[in-house]
Amino acid sequence: MNFYTDNPSLSFxxxxxxxxxxxxxxxxxxxxxxxxxxxxxxxxxRQYEMVLNLVGEVAGEVIAPNAAEVDxxxxxxxxxxxxxxxxxxxxxxxxxxxGLFGLSLERRFNGLNMPRAAIVMAAEMIARADVxxxxxxxxxxxADTIQEFADEELKVKYLPRIYEGATCSMDLTEPDAGxxxxxxxxxxxxxxxxxxxxxxxxxxxxxxxxxxxHLVLARSEEGTTDGRGLSYFVFDKxxxxxxxxxxxxKMGIKGSPTAELVFRNAPAQLVGQRKLGLIKYVMSLMNGxxxxxxxxxxxxxxxxxxxxxxxxxxxxxxxxxxxxFVAVQDLISAIRSRTEGARTLMYETARWVDLSASSKAAAxxxxxxxxxxxxxxxxxxxxxxYDCIQVHGGSGFMKEYPCERLYRDARILTIxxxxxxxxxxxxxxxxxxxxxxxxIADYDAKAALVATEGEMAECLAALRARSAEYEALxxxxxxxxxxxxxxxxxxxxxxxxxxTTVMGYLLLLDSARxxxxxxxxxxxxxxx
Amino acid sequence: xxxxxxxxxxxxxxxxxxxxxxxxxxxxxxNRAALPTVFNPEDLNALEMALQIKDRVPGTHITVxxxxxxxxxxxxxxxxxxxxDAGFVLSDPRLGGADTLAxxxxxxxxxxxxxxxxxxxxxxQAIDGDTAQVGPQVAxxxxxxxxxxxxxxxxxxxKSIELTRRLADGIEQVRVNxxxxxxxxxxxxxxRFPHAHRLIKLDGMTVETRNADxxxxxxxxxxxxxxxxxxxxxxxxxxxHKESQQVAPTTEALSELMGSLxxxxxx
Numbered sequence: 001m002n003f004y005t006d007n008p009s010l011s012f013x014x015x016x017x018x019x020x021x022x023x024x025x026x027x028x029x030x031x032x033x034x035x036x037x038x039x040x041x042x043x044x045x046r047q048y049e050m051v052l053n054l055v056g057e058v059a060g061e062v063i064a065p066n067a068a069e070v071d072x073x074x075x076x077x078x079x080x081x082x083x084x085x086x087x088x089x090x091x092x093x094x095x096x097x098x099g100l101f102g103l104s105l106e107r108r109f110n111g112l113n114m115p116r117a118a119i120v121m122a123a124e125m126i127a128r129a130d131v132x133x134x135x136x137x138x139x140x141x142x143a144d145t146i147q148e149f150a151d152e153e154l155k156v157k158y159l160p161r162i163y164e165g166a167t168c169s170m171d172l173t174e175p176d177a178g179x180x181x182x183x184x185x186x187x188x189x190x191x192x193x194x195x196x197x198x199x200x201x202x203x204x205x206x207x208x209x210x211x212x213x214h215l216v217l218a219r220s221e222e223g224t225t226d227g228r229g230l231s232y233f234v235f236d237k238x239x240x241x242x243x244x245x246x247x248x249x250k251m252g253i254k255g256s257p258t259a260e261l262v263f264r265n266a267p268a269q270l271v272g273q274r275k276l277g278l279i280k281y282v283m284s285l286m287n288g289x290x291x292x293x294x295x296x297x298x299x300x301x302x303x304x305x306x307x308x309x310x311x312x313x314x315x316x317x318x319x320x321x322x323x324x325f326v327a328v329q330d331l332i333s334a335i336r337s338r339t340e341g342a343r344t345l346m347y348e349t350a351r352w353v354d355l356s357a358s359s360k361a362a363a364x365x366x367x368x369x370x371x372x373x374x375x376x377x378x379x380x381x382x383x384x385x386y387d388c389i390q391v392h393g394g395s396g397f398m399k400e401y402p403c404e405r406l407y408r409d410a411r412i413l414t415i416x417x418x419x420x421x422x423x424x425x426x427x428x429x430x431x432x433x434x435x436x437x438x439x440i441a442d443y444d445a446k447a448a449l450v451a452t453e454g455e456m457a458e459c460l461a462a463l464r465a466r467s468a469e470y471e472a473l474x475x476x477x478x479x480x481x482x483x484x485x486x487x488x489x490x491x492x493x494x495x496x497x498x499x500t501t502v503m504g505y506l507l508l509l510d511s512a513r514x515x516x517x518x519x520x521x522x523x524x525x526x527x528x
Numbered sequence: 529x530x531x532x533x534x535x536x537x538x539x540x541x542x543x544x545x546x547x548x549x550x551x552x553x554x555x556x557x558x559n560r561a562a563l564p565t566v567f568n569p570e571d572l573n574a575l576e577m578a579l580q581i582k583d584r585v586p587g588t589h590i591t592v593x594x595x596x597x598x599x600x601x602x603x604x605x606x607x608x609x610x611x612x613d614a615g616f617v618l619s620d621p622r623l624g625g626a627d628t629l630a631x632x633x634x635x636x637x638x639x640x641x642x643x644x645x646x647x648x649x650x651x652x653q654a655i656d657g658d659t660a661q662v663g664p665q666v667a668x669x670x671x672x673x674x675x676x677x678x679x680x681x682x683x684x685x686x687k688s689i690e691l692t693r694r695l696a697d698g699i700e701q702v703r704v705n706x707x708x709x710x711x712x713x714x715x716x717x718x719x720r721f722p723h724a725h726r727l728i729k730l731d732g733m734t735v736e737t738r739n740a741d742x743x744x745x746x747x748x749x750x751x752x753x754x755x756x757x758x759x760x761x762x763x764x765x766x767x768x769h770k771e772s773q774q775v776a777p778t779t780e781a782l783s784e785l786m787g788s789l790x791x792x793x794x795x
Contacts, residue, residue: 036728043731050727058721099724112724 003125004056010121012514013347014049022354026115035107048118054098055122062094063129070255071405080243082210082257091133101140102163109159117350120295127299131409132255134299136208138292142168142215145285149272154234158213169211171203172282179422181278182227186263188218197233197270199263209259210244212237216268217277232277233268241266252408289417290374294346297377297413300406301339304388307403308332311392331391335384337523341503342377348506349373365439368430372499375423378413385410427495432482436498440467443505450512462525463504470497500524531587534578535639537650538571538592538607540600544655552762567603570651572719574712578649579611579720580681589613593638595623601735608730609722616736622751623740630754632665637743646706652677652713667709674709675702679716
């Protein structure tokens, strides 16, 4: 089975008209042909497609078949080190052998210089196979932080290793510093004699905690208590000084080791500049991580859709396959529509992220779309997993079918890399300053060009009515100003409203290229 | 030890999972143009065997040879994306309509054209014919030893190769001097995936094509002319048993069988 070729939506978004801008920006005007870069958009997309096709094969042939056993066996703690489940090891071997680590790296570090819009597609397929494994694979994004902010010496030391299969972790949270990272206490002190920093303290809830390469947020400025005293460090496990104290026993993504780490005089190097750890580097990494959770969520939605469809087609009751009953069809439509809505929003966001490197305006749009993706996709993943079990009836409650694993795996998605509640906080600024309203007006102008008659025009009218509803809602929320608790109270509703409207416009624009998406658009318009 | 020179014989075959109404020509031959095609599965096992030898013997060079329509070029790029070094399509209307006798003759001439080959490795059989005759006939025509039903690579040195063979009643370990022909079963290690970097490097590559003249054959022995086999009739055969499994007459084996029947909801 190939998770790329069996899902035409992926090729549809890979060949989105705006991808021409993305590939041109990524390849700096196609000026990198001497180092093996593509000479034009068509070549770039063809090459991304070859790689994605390979990811689809590895995901479908290796990672998905291993998922149930990996969930069952899980990683083990042996002498202060994490041992992956055998299936996880096989997955990693297949990924390394097929050259699928380091997709975003520059070519001089053995990377493929792929844009975010293509990488999240790979992430989506891997998550469809196994969300737990997607967390391990996705942490290669740590390379982006090193590539963007570290000095040349560190890049040369670490980046080629990522292509060769060195795994990564982002060590941020501590027992008393979860959502509030400003409270991080793990200490970094300068060791003059050995010309390195030394890390001492505990990190908790670290995904893939026993990775080869760690990015560690630590307090380098003695006497400080807030985010301005934190710096970012890179730590090489091979240098010693770090042990794993425990592996958490989790509800879902059980194949992904979540670990508590003890650093004792662990040698480390500073990434970038001191004091910018949280306020610049982690924040920049966090947006990427949130997009990554979006991809995990959509992969899970797709898996739920497939499981529901297969079961509904094969299970017979009252003399018919249950998929022939409208009540079951409604459930499957809901799963499909949420999947497609979240997906179009994610690829749109990824394209803006790619354009951010060369455009501040693009970066602003990427910033306001990212929390919408993280919140919407992760909440949808939970709903899709729930509905998938509902399609299965009593069998779905049993352990024999993958849907119960999807249900457990989905639960973390609305929590890690910023809870849904924190995504609302991230969106508030864009609500208050009208950035979303402007963005929606831009989509409306584009939609007006293609939705000139028939169903398309009717859908556009419905979307405009939704925008009017938003204005009324916003007026109510801000009746006492944006500092009043009423505004905070209504912020989630406003954020959800915006997300649905944006997804509606994007599905309308997609429908102009392929009428298939009209079904999901109508489903969204029927919801309150 | 310097590297070995290996030729892998691979075939592009109709995807038998997707056979439509026009799969056969009226004359009883396969209508190749109308069918989706795939890399013959056991030839992928053969390629993996060659790649494992290359892993062990640095400097080994693998050439993949396929005979068929020009569109079989996909087999060559696929093989190269997985680690083969070179390859070509042997394509010529004069080679068309060949049975196993003519095919093995043409392939043996192609191997001679490559020259100084240590090992010729192919799949046990192709899914469109199921004859398992081509590999052995190539060995006969080249007058070199053959190891059929090879499953695992045990050892390889400058002069010989040691393999296990999967037979109906057990496993046999053999050593053969090179040059030799090896045919590999579908139970051997599956072929490794393509490598992303190679895929991109191969993008836009033109696959070499060779015609009948290049292999300098006796023209009477190739294609339809060289094929004594005549298809008289095609018949659909439905097999009564799909798969069988032997269960030992012990309590453990029977309870294991019961366990798997319960797990599959059969009982």
